[in-house]
Amino acid sequence: MSATLSANEKLKADSNLLRGTLKQSLADAHTGSLRENDQVLLKFHGSYQQDDRDLREERRLQKLEPDYSFMIRTRTPGGVATPQQWLQLDAIATRYATGGLRLTTRQAFQFHGVIKRELKATLAAINASLIDTIAACGDVNRNVLSAANPLLSPVHGVVYEQAKALSAYFLPKTRAYYEIWLDEEQVAGTPEEETIYGATYLPRKFKTAFAVPPLNDVDVFANDLGFIAIIENGAVAGYNVTAGGGLGATHGDANTYPRLADVLGFVTPDEVIAVAEAVLTTQRDWGNRSDRKRSRLKYTIDDRGLDAFKAEVERRLGHALAPAREFHFDHNGDRFGWVQGQDGDWHLTLRIEAGRVLDRGPRRLLSGLREIARIHVGDFRLTGNQNLVIARVPPALKPRIDALVEEYGLDLYRSARPLHLAALACVALPTCALAMAEAERYLPELVEKLEQRLAAHGLLDAPIHLRISGCPNGCSRPYLGEIALVGKAPGRYNLMLGADHRGQRLNRLHKENIAEMEILETVDALFGRYAAEREAEERFGDFLVRSGIVAAKPGIALEVRT
Numbered sequence: 095m096s097a098t099l100s101a102n103e104k105l106k107a108d109s110n111l112l113r114g115t116l117k118q119s120l121a122d123a124h125t126g127s128l129r130e131n132d133q134v135l136l137k138f139h140g141s142y143q144q145d146d147r148d149l150r151e152e153r154r155l156q157k158l159e160p161d162y163s164f165m166i167r168t169r170t171p172g173g174v175a176t177p178q179q180w181l182q183l184d185a186i187a188t189r190y191a192t193g194g195l196r197l198t199t200r201q202a203f204q205f206h207g208v209i210k211r212e213l214k215a216t217l218a219a220i221n222a223s224l225i226d227t228i229a230a231c232g233d234v235n236r237n238v239l240s241a242a243n244p245l246l247s248p249v250h251g252v253v254y255e256q257a258k259a260l261s262a263y264f265l266p267k268t269r270a271y272y273e274i275w276l277d278e279e280q281v282a283g284t285p286e287e288e289t290i291y292g293a294t295y296l297p298r299k300f301k302t303a304f305a306v307p308p309l310n311d312v313d314v315f316a317n318d319l320g321f322i323a324i325i326e327n328g329a330v331a332g333y334n335v336t337a338g339g340g341l342g343a344t345h346g347d348a349n350t351y352p353r354l355a356d357v358l359g360f361v362t363p364d365e366v367i368a369v370a371e372a373v374l375t376t377q378r379d380w381g382n383r384s385d386r387k388r389s390r391l392k393y394t395i396d397d398r399g400l401d402a403f404k405a406e407v408e409r410r411l412g413h414a415l416a417p418a419r420e421f422h423f424d425h426n427g428d429r430f431g432w433v434q435g436q437d438g439d440w441h442l443t444l445r446i447e448a449g450r451v452l453d454r455g456p457r458r459l460l461s462g463l464r465e466i467a468r469i470h471v472g473d474f475r476l477t478g479n480q481n482l483v484i485a486r487v488p489p490a491l492k493p494r495i496d497a498l499v500e501e502y503g504l505d506l507y508r509s510a511r512p513l514h515l516a517a518l519a520c521v522a523l524p525t526c527a528l529a530m531a532e533a534e535r536y537l538p539e540l541v542e543k544l545e546q547r548l549a550a551h552g553l554l555d556a557p558i559h560l561r562i563s564g565c566p567n568g569c570s571r572p573y574l575g576e577i578a579l580v581g582k583a584p585g586r587y588n589l590m591l592g593a594d595h596r597g598q599r600l601n602r603l604h605k606e607n608i609a610e611m612e613i614l615e616t617v618d619a620l621f622g623r624y625a626a627e628r629e630a631e632e633r634f635g636d637f638l639v640r641s642g643i644v645a646a647k648p649g650i651a652l653e654v655r656t
Contacts, residue, residue: 098384099294105131106233106294111268111286112138120274126162126210138234138295139271140227141166141213144206148524163192164213165525166205167230168220171261172240172254172304173201173476175225177467180474182223184464190216194452194460199518199570200237200301201312201476202230204449206525217275228271233296235264235374239303239312241323242477243428243443244485247435250306252330253323256366257304263367264374266291290371290378297381298389300374301340303478304333310426312478313571313597315339315354318391319373321366322357324419332362334418337373337403338395341568344387345582352573352600353392358404359415372410376403426574426597427516427559428481430507432492439472440487442495445507448519448534449480455503462502466495480518512557513548514541518571522564522581529564531581537562540579543610547618551625558634559595562587573600576635577617582607589613591620592644595633602644 099107106112114135119128128136133143145160153160168183175183183203187195192207203225208216220227230237240257244250268286272278288295305314306323314320320336339355361369373391380398382389388397395403408414430443451459463482467474472486487495499505507515520526522533540562548554561575572578572590574597579587586607593601605616620643628637638644 100384100386102134102233102386103294103297103383105134109135110270111288112266112270113268113274116270116274120210120214123211125159127159128210136164138229138232138266139217139275140169140230141208141217142231144525144527146524147527147529162210163206163525164208164210166191166208166213166216166220166227167198167237168203168225168227169230169237169261170202170225170476171238171258173197173242173478174254175203175474175476177470177472177474179223179225180467181464183220183225184460184467186216186219186223187460190219194450196521197446197449197451197476197480197482199449199478199480199520201239201242201478202237203476204521206521214275221276226271229265231299233298233300234266234291235261235296235300235302237261239301239314239317239478241304241306241309242311242475242483243306243309244433244435244439244441244475244483246306246325246328247437247439249323249325249328249330252363253304253306253321256321256363257302260302260367260370264290264370266295290375292378294383296374296378297383298386300377300391302370305423307421308424309429310423310597311428313426313574315597316341316568316571316574317355318377319370320355322421324360324421330363332360332419333366334360334421335369335373335415337407338392338400340390340392341571341573342390343566343568343573345566345588347387350387352568353396354598354600355392356395356400357418358407359417360419361415365411369407369411369415372407375410376406380406423596423598425595427557427595428477428479430481430515432496435486438489439485440489440492442484442487442499443477443507444482444484444499444504445510445515446481447506447514447517448537450534451482457503457506459502459504462498462504465502466498469494479516511545511548511554513545513560516557517541517560517562518575519562520564520569526564528567529581530583531564531579531585531587533562533564533570533579533581540610543614544577544617547614547621550618551621553621553625556624556634557595559593575601576633576638579613585609587613589616592635592638594635599635599639601635604644 119132191205196204238257238261301317302319303312303317321333336355341352344350377391475483519533519537522529559576561572561578563572564581578590589605590601591604
């Protein structure tokens with residue numbers, strides 16, 4: 095551990111196992127805000143303090159404090175929820191939040207606009223649904239992703255259970271969450287020692303994902319730790335282990351950058367938790383605790399060297415990793431519409447634009463999914479691409495659900511073009527404190543304008559992955575978009591180009607700090623070249639690289655290393 099600790103490290107060490115003064119902050123009725131230190135600790139409990147930036151200046155002029163509210167994120171490994179849980183979360187969003195439900199790129203539910211005096215009641219209500227928010231944020235292992243596409247039903251079931259078990263294994267041991275939000279009595283002598291995390295937890299957030307080839311719908315290489323299922327004879331033989339992915343960066347700071355994970359080797363299913371603990375604890379002990387911008391596992395590996403990191407993981411594991419096995423990904427998007435799994439059940443993947451589940455005009459998503467949840471006997475699965483699978487539908491129930499989908503305008507997947515179907519956007523303004531430009535609110539307008547340009551070149555049905563982020567931190571995984579906008583200032587973005595469609599190649603900065611007109615003109619010219627020069631079945635990102643429009647840069651690999 096570094097001799098000079100960052101302020102966050104000292105705060106964690108002095109927090110009494112994440113309790114801090116949260117109870118006192120919550121009891122202060124004179125402000126809608128928590129104390130500054132408690133805002134940091136709150137993240138470990140699954141919530142962020144925010145304020146409405148649209149109103150910030152107006153309230154300042156009125157000598158009012160900002161319009162504070164809280165975002166709450168669930169810990170839902172694999173993004174699976176029962177119909178009853180869906181109805182309970184719907185009721186919570188309707189009662190306490192604004193903007194309905196939001197489905198995130200990490201297969202979690204988010205609630206926005208919860209005010210301070212109702213924060214405890216909201217968290218308690220979520221817990222009553224048998225879903226919690228523990229470790230959904232903070233310097234811990236966060237929500238574990240798992241492949242959502244259910245075609246290989248038995249395989250996906252095994253992988254999901256593995257992800258669920260790993261999520262539970264890495265939960266913090268402190269009882270702070272239960273005392274503060276659920277009124278559990280503090281009992282002297284209750285075991286709370288953080289045997290995995292230690293007193294200061296991890297240097298920074300840690301993300302884990304399980305992928306099932308040939309679909310990389312979780313963008314496994316963007317995660318600190320990944321497991322790629324190796325399927326042999328219809329069963330999970332084990333996993334290729336990946337480490338060192340992460341997409342966050344800081345504008346103007348060359349010491350920060352997106353990075354794809356390296357493949358370390360192969361493990362059997364019974365070794366998953368052991369190897370995960372070896373990777374996580376190596377990062378716990380080796381990670382940078384003095385500079386939070388350099389504290390992710392990707393920098394630890396680059397600073398120490400991949401060979402040294404792998405050797406340390408193997409030492410903690412007790413044996414060498416087996417050689418990685420062959421795998422192949424076709425793409426990193428979702429498959430929309432109805433598909434039938436090997437077990438005979440049906441699964442319907444719906445397009446949820448930017449993950450927002452609410453009633454807006456003819457598309458009454460919140461009401462429609464409420465009605466579906468009342469008759470559904472399977473489950474709901476959030477995808478890593480902000481979409482939703484109505485899963486395990488018996489054949490007899492399929493026509494009724496289809497009718498509700500049409501009645502409530504949930505059938506966007508039938509009419510939306512490929513660009514729209516694959517587009518991702520983070521929340522950004524007005525609530526995200528880090529946002530420099532619009533993302534979610536800008537997405538529909540941007541998609542429409544780009545589709546007009548595509549149509550002019552006969553490319554309207556070309557499958558192109560678009561991602562937009564309000565800042566460089568990467569919540570919408572922009573650096574894996576064939577086309578991506580990364581916010582630089584209001585109305586201005588960095589234009590990133592050239593990722594592939596499998597989540598195995600980063601894009602590159604093409605133009606910096608440009609406004610919409612230049613973005614559209616630049617992309618329009620590239621669409622023209624793509625229409626005229628592409629090879630058969632060649633994807634847009636691959637064309638940009640082959641043609642030399644996007645070139646490899648030293649220091650950040652274009653391809654995943656094995």
